[in-house]
Structure formats: structure tokens, C-alpha cells
Amino acid sequence: MTPMRRKDEPLYVERIPARVDGADGHRLMVILAAPGCTYWHETGGCTNCAFPVSLVADGPVAPEEYAAQLAVAAKELPADGPVQVDLYVSGSFFNPDEVPLAAQRDLVATAAGWPRVRRVLVESRPEYVDAERLTPALEAAGDCVLDVAIGLESASAEIRDERIHKGFNWRRFEKAAADLAAAGAAMTVYVLLKPLDTGEREAIEDAVATCEAVFALAERLALPTTVALEPCFVPEGTPLYDAFVAGRYSPPRLWSVVEVVERVAHLGAIHVGLSDEGLDAAQVAHNCASCTPVVRGALRSFNRTADVAALAGLDCACREA
Ligand SMILES: [Zn+2]
Structure with missing residues (x-):
């Protein structure tokens, strides 16, 4: 039995030196406490993947809880250089059962609004990637590149x-x-x-x-x-x-x-x-x-x-x- 996880702070935040848009900058890797991959819950998942076992939150995470997690991650923002923010949910960002629609929009808008952020990366299984989900996220990203990672x-x-x-x-x-x-x-x-x-x-x-x-x-x-x-x-x-x-x-x-x-x-x-x-x-x-x-x-x-x-x-x- 894994202990209950708090939903108002991220599971893990790391600042990594990286090239961002061709210049020396940082990636801010944020692993959010989230319900975890629906595909894993329903099927047992992929043969190489154990992320949901170790990282999932206990049940749904509300938009205001996601917002509180991101506020904690913001403290790790680097002081200079271009920044890419990676928002990981140990599953699919665009699945509303994992990240409610309002939270999808708010998380991207908040990260994109931080100083010197040029790119925001989220990950998703392809079945949740469509125009309906992408349009609000891209609006929220504003001038930042929205990078969608697919396994x-x-x-x-x-x-x-x-x-x-x-x-x-x-x-x-x-x-x-x-x-x-x-x-x-x-x-x-x-x-x-x-x-x-x-x-x-x-x-x-x-x-x-x-x-x-x-x-x-x-x-x-x-x-x-x-x-x-x-x-x-x-x-x-x-x-x-x-x-x-x-x-x-x-x-x-x-x-x-x-x-x-x-x-x-x-x-x-x-x-x-x-x-x-x-x-x-x-x-x-x-x-x-x-x-x-x-x-x-x-x-x-x-x-x-x-x-x-x-x-x-x-x-x-x-x-x-
Ligand atoms: Zn050798």
C-alpha cells in the first residue's frame, strides 16, 4: 500500500541545462501529481512502464490542486536564459479524466506566462490529440511553442x-x-x-x-x-x-x-x-x-x-x- 500523496505539490521538479531554441538555457521538468495513465489502469499498460505504480496520485486531481502544484514548481525557475517547461502527468495531459479541461488550459497558460519561457511540453497518447483539445491549449500557450510528446x-x-x-x-x-x-x-x-x-x-x-x-x-x-x-x-x-x-x-x-x-x-x-x-x-x-x-x-x-x-x-x- 503506497502512502497517500499530497495533491497540492508536484512529485518532482528538476532544472536541467539544455538547449532551448538554439541557445543555452534550461528545461524545467515538472512531474505533477496526477491520477496516472488511464491505459495503464485499464489494461496494465506497456511492458516497460512502471511510472504509474510509483507516481500516481490517489484519485482525481482538481484544477485548483494542479494550479497549487505549479506554483510550487515556479520557485525553481532559472534566473536567466530561455526556458522549456515540461509538464508531465505520468499519462496523457489531454485526457480530461486525468487532467480536467480547465486545468489543461490553466497549466499551459501559467507556464507560458513565466519569464523567458519559450516552449511548453506536455505528453499524451495519440487518441487524445485532436483539434478540439489542441485549440484551447494553443491559445493558452500564446507566443510559446506548444510541444506535444507522444510515445x-x-x-x-x-x-x-x-x-x-x-x-x-x-x-x-x-x-x-x-x-x-x-x-x-x-x-x-x-x-x-x-x-x-x-x-x-x-x-x-x-x-x-x-x-x-x-x-x-x-x-x-x-x-x-x-x-x-x-x-x-x-x-x-x-x-x-x-x-x-x-x-x-x-x-x-x-x-x-x-x-x-x-x-x-x-x-x-x-x-x-x-x-x-x-x-x-x-x-x-x-x-x-x-x-x-x-x-x-x-x-x-x-x-x-x-x-x-x-x-x-x-x-x-x-x-x-
Ligand atoms: Zn568499454
Whole structure:
């Protein structure tokens, strides 16, 4: 039994140095206390995801409670540079059962109104992304870019459905992207490197193919798009964790992350997820003990500069192993 969570303060706030609109600035990552992913509640969710287990609030969260949470997060605003505010709800921001419509509008308007905020990012499953929900949010964003993050994970139907249990098809994703383009929003797409039951080489090829498909769609729609490449990590309480403990799964090698980035960075904006989620080193992407810190550092500097030169010259005896 998890303890009751307060609904008038966010679960987590972190200020992260980042490039925002091409300049050195910060992301303010705000994890709001929220009811959590409806898809998870109804189906058990995706095979790699444990967020709702650890992060959900107890029952619905009212607009004034969301407003109080954001007021607490505002204390962490950086003093200079452009800012992107990420409003995470461990589910779908545009699902009114998770975030009431009035709260959707108010949260975006409040964050967009803070000094030097240029972008506001929210995340949602594609089935909640449509003109009806986007119009008020875009009005609330004003001059800020509204960036909507969608967890596609893989462009392969077999991998997305059978191995990740994502529960939506490419056509649904494509429709959400078209609605984002028509509305004038931006899109971030999560691509999962090495889902359950996927070998290292297959994982690399799938992530590359997925990035190619996403950037081709973005170009066709003239939709500003970022790929958030997420090397799969292993949280407890997931089918992935069971496979990990049984020796049937290990997280991707950092060399695989480097290969994917080097092969697709010329296609568009890429950001590599490097949070270790506070997990044991064996449960996150890694190489051998001696080069892991070096390669992670190089990927961090790629995130800061968007220049693959940051990855040039990396090598280790473990690379060909
Ligand atoms: Zn090594």
C-alpha cells in the first residue's frame, strides 16, 4: 500500500541545462501529481512502464490542486536564459479524466506566462490529440511553442503491439501528428531502444527505421519534430523486470545508442534520454565499467550541442565484443 500523496505539490521538479531554441538555457521538468495513465489502469499498460505504480496520485486531481502544484514548481525557475517547461502527468495531459479541461488550459497558460519561457511540453497518447483539445491549449500557450510528446516507441507494428503492448496503431499516430501540424504545435516522439524480447542488433535497426519513418512524416507534414531516443531501462514491477531477473533481458549497450544517433542525427533533432531513474547500473544502458562514464558524457554533450562530433573518436575494447 503506497502512502497517500499530497495533491497540492508536484512529485518532482528538476532544472536541467539544455538547449532551448538554439541557445543555452534550461528545461524545467515538472512531474505533477496526477491520477496516472488511464491505459495503464485499464489494461496494465506497456511492458516497460512502471511510472504509474510509483507516481500516481490517489484519485482525481482538481484544477485548483494542479494550479497549487505549479506554483510550487515556479520557485525553481532559472534566473536567466530561455526556458522549456515540461509538464508531465505520468499519462496523457489531454485526457480530461486525468487532467480536467480547465486545468489543461490553466497549466499551459501559467507556464507560458513565466519569464523567458519559450516552449511548453506536455505528453499524451495519440487518441487524445485532436483539434478540439489542441485549440484551447494553443491559445493558452500564446507566443510559446506548444510541444506535444507522444510515445510511439516503434514504427514496427509487431514490436509496438506484441512486445511493448502500446495499444495504438501507426495510423492513429499519423492522425495525431497531422492534427498537431494543422494546429501549429510541435511534436516530440519517444523512440524506445531495445524493448522486451528484442536483441541488440534488431533493436538498433528498429530504432533507426523508426526515426526515419518519424522524420519522413514530419517533413511531409512540415511539423517541427524532435525524436527523444530512450534507451530502455528496467524498472521494477514490469514484465521487463521479470525478464531481466530471469536473465532473458539486458538493457541496451551505450554503443548501440551511439550507433543510432550517428545514423539518424542528420535527419532531424534528436535528444537522448540519459536519466538513470535512480536504478542500479545494470538496469540502465551501459558498456563496460571503464568506458560507461566517458560514453555517457559524450552523449550528454551531444544533447547540449546537437553535434555528432561529440561522439567521434569514442572507442574501447568492449565496443566490438
Ligand atoms: Zn568499454
